[in-house]
Amino acid sequence: MFHFKQLTDWIDAMLHTYLSEGWALFVEFVIVGVAMLTVYAVLALLLIWAERKVCAFFQCRLGPTRVGPFGMFQSVADMIKILLKEIIILNHVDHRLFRLAGFLVIIASLCTFGAIPFDKGLHAIDFNIGVFYLLAVSSLGVVGILLAGWSSNSKYTMIGAMRSGAQLISYELSCGLSLMTIVILSGTMQLSQIVEMQSTGWFIFKGGIPALIAFVVYLIAGHAETNRGPFDLPESESELTAGYHTEYSGIQFGFFYLAEYLNMFIIAAIASTMFLGGWMPLHVSGWDGFNQVMDSIPPVIWFFGKTFCCVFLALWVRWSFPRLRIDQLLKLEWKILMPISFLNIVLMAIWVLLLN
Amino acid sequence: MSPLINLVIFICLGVAMLVLSVMAIATKSLLRSATYLLLILLCTAGFYLFLNYHFLAAVQVSVYAGGVVILFVFAIFLTTKKDESMVRHDVLRYAYGAAGILSGIALTAFIVLKREYLYSDNRSMLGDAEIPMQQIGEALMGTGKYQYLLPFEVLSVLLLACIIGGLIIAKKR
Numbered sequence: 001m002f003h004f005k006q007l008t009d010w011i012d013a014m015l016h017t018y019l020s021e022g023w024a025l026f027v028e029f030v031i032v033g034v035a036m037l038t039v040y041a042v043l044a045l046l047l048i049w050a051e052r053k054v055c056a057f058f059q060c061r062l063g064p065t066r067v068g069p070f071g072m073f074q075s076v077a078d079m080i081k082i083l084l085k086e087i088i089i090l091n092h093v094d095h096r097l098f099r100l101a102g103f104l105v106i107i108a109s110l111c112t113f114g115a116i117p118f119d120k121g122l123h124a125i126d127f128n129i130g131v132f133y134l135l136a137v138s139s140l141g142v143v144g145i146l147l148a149g150w151s152s153n154s155k156y157t158m159i160g161a162m163r164s165g166a167q168l169i170s171y172e173l174s175c176g177l178s179l180m181t182i183v184i185l186s187g188t189m190q191l192s193q194i195v196e197m198q199s200t201g202w203f204i205f206k207g208g209i210p211a212l213i214a215f216v217v218y219l220i221a222g223h224a225e226t227n228r229g230p231f232d233l234p235e236s237e238s239e240l241t242a243g244y245h246t247e248y249s250g251i252q253f254g255f256f257y258l259a260e261y262l263n264m265f266i267i268a269a270i271a272s273t274m275f276l277g278g279w280m281p282l283h284v285s286g287w288d289g290f291n292q293v294m295d296s297i298p299p300v301i302w303f304f305g306k307t308f309c310c311v312f313l314a315l316w317v318r319w320s321f322p323r324l325r326i327d328q329l330l331k332l333e334w335k336i337l338m339p340i341s342f343l344n345i346v347l348m349a350i351w352v353l354l355l356n
Numbered sequence: 357m358s359p360l361i362n363l364v365i366f367i368c369l370g371v372a373m374l375v376l377s378v379m380a381i382a383t384k385s386l387l388r389s390a391t392y393l394l395l396i397l398l399c400t401a402g403f404y405l406f407l408n409y410h411f412l413a414a415v416q417v418s419v420y421a422g423g424v425v426i427l428f429v430f431a432i433f434l435t436t437k438k439d440e441s442m443v444r445h446d447v448l449r450y451a452y453g454a455a456g457i458l459s460g461i462a463l464t465a466f467i468v469l470k471r472e473y474l475y476s477d478n479r480s481m482l483g484d485a486e487i488p489m490q491q492i493g494e495a496l497m498g499t500g501k502y503q504y505l506l507p508f509e510v511l512s513v514l515l516l517a518c519i520i521g522g523l524i525i526a527k528k529r
Contacts, residue, residue: 139417
C-alpha cells in the first residue's frame with residue numbers, strides 16, 4: 001500500500017543530507033506552506049464548481065457549461081476575474097480592522113486545514129491534542145466575522161455579524177461535544193492515532209448507536225458552523241444583502257468566499273476523519289480477501305472520497321431546505337442538539353465500559 | 357532545534373507582543389484595543405507552543421481568543437456608540453503607571469537572577485518534550501496528590517455564582 005509517508009520521509013532525509021538542520025527545517029516549512037496554500041486554493045476552485053453544478057442539478061438547470069468540458073474551468077476564470085477586481089475603499093470605515101477581519105477568517109480556516117490528516121505522514125500538524133487544537137483555532141474565525149460586521153459601518157453587516165456570532169458560539173458547543181464522544185471511544189486526541197485505531201473498523205461501526213448519534217449531531221452543527229443554508233441567516237440575501245461581508249470587494253471578499261467553501265470541506269474532512277476512518281480503507285475483520293482488495297485503493301482516494309460524500313450531503317441539505325428563523329436556530333441548538341449531545345456522551349461512556 | 361533558531365523565534369514573538377501591547381493601550385478606539393489584545397493573546401499562545409506546551413497553547417486560544425475576546429467584542433457592541441473614543445487620563449495616572457511598571461520589572465529581574473531553578477534537570481519541565489494529553493487529563497480529574505479535581509470543581513462554583521450574579525443584574529432593568 002502506497003503511503004505519502006514514504007515521499008515525505010524521503011524529502012526530509014534528502015534535505016537533511018544536503019543542508020544543515022536549520023536550513024533543512026526552513027526549506028521544509030516553505031515547502032509545507034506552499035503546498036498547503038496550493039491545495040487550499042485548488043480545493044476551493046473545485047468546491048465552487050461542484051457547488052454550482054450540484055445546485056444546478058437540484059434546480060433542473062445545467063449550471064456552467066461554456067468554459068472547458070462541463071464548465072470545469074469556470075471557477076478558474078472567476079478566480080482571475082476576482083484577482084483583477086478593484087478593492088473599493090469606503091468612507092467612514094475603520095480601515096485597519098476592516099482589512100484585518102478577512103485575514104483572521106482565512107487564517108483560522110488555514111490553521112484548521114493544516115491539522116487534517118490526508119494520508120499517513122501527509123499532515124502539517126499532528127499534535128497530541130489534535131481534536132482540541134481543531135476546536136480552538138476554528139473559534140478564531142468568529143472574531144474575524146464580528147470585526148468585519150462592525151468595521152464596515154453599515155446596519156446590514158452589523159446585524160449579520162451579531163447573528164453570526166450568536167450562531168457560531170452556540171453551535172461550537174454541539175460540535176465539540178460530539179467530537180468528545182469519539183475521543184471517549186478512542187481514548188486519544190491525536191488525529192493520526194484516531195485514524196490508525198480505525199484500521200479494524202470505522203468508529204461509526206465500532207461505536208454503535210452513540211457514534212451514529214454523534215455523527216448526525218456533528219453534521220448538523222458543523223453545517224451551521226459554515227454559515228450556509230438552511231443556517232445562512234447571517235448573510236441571508238433577501239434581507240441583509242450579504243450580511244457581514246456586504247461592503248467587501250475584490251479579493252477581500254474573496255477571502256470570505258474562500259474561507260466559507262473551505263470550512264465546508266474542513267467540516268466534512270473532520271467528520272470523515274473522526275467517524276468514517278479518514279484515509280483508512282474499509283476493513284471487516286475476518287474477510288481477508290475483501291480487506292486486501294480495499295487496501296489496493298490508495299488512502300488519499302479513500303480520504304477524498306469520504307470527504308466529498310460528506311460535502312455532497314452538505315450541498316444537498318443547502319439546496320433542499322428553507323432558511324430557519326433566528327429563534328428556531330437557537331432553539332434547535334440549545335433545546336435539542338446540546339441536550340442530545342450531553343446524553344450521548346453518557347451513553348458513549350456506558351458503551352465503552354460495557355465493551356471493555 | 358538549534359539555540360540560534362530558538363532565539364530568533366523568541367525575539368520575533370517578544371517584539372510582536374511588546375509592540376502590540378503598546379498599541380493596545382495607545383489606541384483611541386475601544387474595539388481596536390480589543391483586537392490588539394486578541395493578537396497579544398495569540399502571541400502568548402505562540403510562546404506556549406514554542407515551549408512545547410501544546411495543551412496550554414490550545415487552552416489559551418480557545419478560552420481567551422475564542423471566548424473572552426468575543427465576549428469583550430460583544431460587550432463593546434452593546435455598550436458603546438460608534439464614534440465614541442476613549443478619554444485621556446491626567447498626568448498623575450501615567451506617573452503611577454510608570455512606577456508600577458518599573459517596580460514590576462525590578463521584581464521580575466530580581467527573581468530571575470536570584471532564583472535557583474528547581475526543574476533545571478527535568479527535561480519535561482524545560483519544555484523539550486510534549487506532555488501527553490492523558491497525563492494532563494488525569495492530573496486535572498484525579499483526587500490524589502498533585503491532582504486538581506477539587507480546585508477544578510470549586511472554580512465551577514465560582515462560575516455558577518458569576519452566572520447567577522449576571523442574571524440578577526440583568527433582571528433589574
